[in-house]
Amino acid sequence: MTAIPESHRYLLDAPVATLSTIGPDGRPQSTVLWFAADGDTVKLSLHPARQKTKNLIANPVASLLILDVENTGKYLELRGDVTIEPDPDYAFADAFVTKKYGLDLRVIDGDTAGQRVVVTLRPTRVNAVDMGR
Amino acid sequence: MTAIPESHRYLLDAPVATLSTIGPDGRPQSTVLWFAADGDTVKLSLHPARQKTKNLIANPVASLLILDVENTGKYLELRGDVTIEPDPDYAFADAFVTKKYGLDLRVIDGDTAGQRVVVTLRPTRVNAVDMGR
Numbered sequence: 723m724t725a726i727p728e729s730h731r732y733l734l735d736a737p738v739a740t741l742s743t744i745g746p747d748g749r750p751q752s753t754v755l756w757f758a759a760d761g762d763t764v765k766l767s768l769h770p771a772r773q774k775t776k777n778l779i780a781n782p783v784a785s786l787l788i789l790d791v792e793n794t795g796k797y798l799e800l801r802g803d804v805t806i807e808p809d810p811d812y813a814f815a816d817a818f819v820t821k822k823y824g825l826d827l828r829v830i831d832g833d834t835a836g837q838r839v840v841v842t843l844r845p846t847r848v849n850a851v852d853m854g855r
Numbered sequence: 856m857t858a859i860p861e862s863h864r865y866l867l868d869a870p871v872a873t874l875s876t877i878g879p880d881g882r883p884q885s886t887v888l889w890f891a892a893d894g895d896t897v898k899l900s901l902h903p904a905r906q907k908t909k910n911l912i913a914n915p916v917a918s919l920l921i922l923d924v925e926n927t928g929k930y931l932e933l934r935g936d937v938t939i940e941p942d943p944d945y946a947f948a949d950a951f952v953t954k955k956y957g958l959d960l961r962v963i964d965g966d967t968a969g970q971r972v973v974v975t976l977r978p979t980r981v982n983a984v985d986m987g988r
Contacts, residue, residue: 783882791924
């Protein structure tokens, strides 16, 4: 169940997704963030100071849910393990984030520029839901 | 941090929320569902046959995230423990689900009518986010 069906692939172009991670207390945490599809994986550009990044470093498991905001009965959930790599020269940020969102993350990061990481989620379970509403 | 700020209370009337639970493998799972606010708690009407319900029975911790679908920079996340009670006579379903959605869950449940439970999430952490986009 790891292929993303054609019926839901358009959601990979959605502006935001909801990332769920496990916090230091063992409980789920959710946050809305930017993401970029890269083939059958999903990539995130995260700052290591953020709690979600700390959660993924400590416990590299995640669920990413993309809701169709124009048809809230339809969504795509991707579950899997993540890998985390540094992105000191913003290679990923430039190739994906700037391309999709038109934003330069160096500007957003300011004094902390150069610390950003790329998180890659390789789905091992795909739930493509259409409630038909 | 358990009060829901005025700036985000309108999201309690949103049509759907994203519930994150922890699955039997210890990993986060997310699903989109109906919900109803009841004062400072959030209630869900769930069927015990569903994986999310099984997850909550085994590990009664959750995160519920409500995205503003018209302004995806704004969302409300509620984290906390849940309690689970039977709703054999659909008292909750009628008072909240039918009222908010105009749906009779007995019809949806069909042969399994009467098995439904009420899940109450009492937030111990509230994240009211506005990215200002």
